[in-house]
Amino acid sequence: MHVIQHIEGRDLLFRLAISEAELAEVVTAKVLSVATEMQAKGLPVVEFAHSIKTQDSLITKLLAKKETVAAQVYDRTRFRVVTKRREDLLPVLYYLTQRLFPFHLVVPGQTENTLLPFKQVLAENPHFEQFIPKLQLDRDFEDREGPGKNIYSGNSYRALNFVVDIPVRMDAYLPTPEEDDRQRKGRIVISLVEFQIVDEETARINEMGENSHDAYKRRQKKRVLKRLSQGLVVPKRQT
Numbered sequence: 001m002h003v004i005q006h007i008e009g010r011d012l013l014f015r016l017a018i019s020e021a022e023l024a025e026v027v028t029a030k031v032l033s034v035a036t037e038m039q040a041k042g043l044p045v046v047e048f049a050h051s052i053k054t055q056d057s058l059i060t061k062l063l064a065k066k067e068t069v070a071a072q073v074y075d076r077t078r079f080r081v082v083t084k085r086r087e088d089l090l091p092v093l094y095y096l097t098q099r100l101f102p103f104h105l106v107v108p109g110q111t112e113n114t115l116l117p118f119k120q121v122l123a124e125n126p127h128f129e130q131f132i133p134k135l136q137l138d139r140d141f142e143d144r145e146g147p148g149k150n151i152y153s154g155n156s157y158r159a160l161n162f163v164v165d166i167p168v169r170m171d172a173y174l175p176t177p178e179e180d181d182r183q184r185k186g187r188i189v190i191s192l193v194e195f196q197i198v199d200e201e202t203a204r205i206n207e208m209g210e211n212s213h214d215a216y217k218r219r220q221k222k223r224v225l226k227r228l229s230q231g232l233v234v235p236k237r238q239t
Helices: 002-015 020-040 055-064 086-099 118-124 126-134 141-145 200-205 213-229
Strands: 045-052 077-083 160-169 188-199
Touching: 002 160, 002 188, 020 045, 020 077, 020 086, 020 160, 020 188, 077 086, 077 200, 086 188, 118 126, 118 141, 188 200
Parallel strands: 077 188
Antiparallel strands: 045 077, 160 188
16 A cells, blocks of 8 residues: 555646646645644653755755756755754654654665664663563664764754655645546655754754764765866876
8 A cells, every 4th residue: 555655746837837846845735733732732842843955955965966867856945853852862753654654665775873872772661661562673774774864964963854745735826626537636746855853952962063964065076076077187287
């Protein structure tokens, strides 16, 4: 069913007359409506911000990657969630999986978790041990695979980053169900969105020294310059 939902969602998106910018607006409206819910319920979220990656940032990121396919940029639309305390991270993450995206829509291989090591979560929440036998992966999986880390981030940078397929209803772009004469009646598309979740103290540390965004961009641009200069023949100076 998961595969069928993806196929139907991608097919509908391909057929709709909607730009990436319009889709980003629809997705943003959906996500921010959940953010408003969280605020109304008193969840300890101090920041819930969104951003759209600029064309300059897209070009820099693609040139810095080994793979240079635009479709592999997952964070065109991204959201940053900052909780009050570190212990608030799990409740907020759980709420998002219940109200915004099912866990199975998290994109495999695109998670960077340097903030909540699995074994540390177990140590801090002993009652989670009862669910270990039901997991598809063993408790040592993260030790073997590593947490995943952006090579341009500072050594002490900590965050939980992941990419999800957000399901979005497109009723505004489709005829009403009574007038819908399409052979395939799907009304939901899938859009890739990146989330970053941190606590307030970690967010503060992440903006200091080598962890700052400016330092990140410098390292990334240095990589781009190195890549673009490979193979160039630099003429020797005439003496």
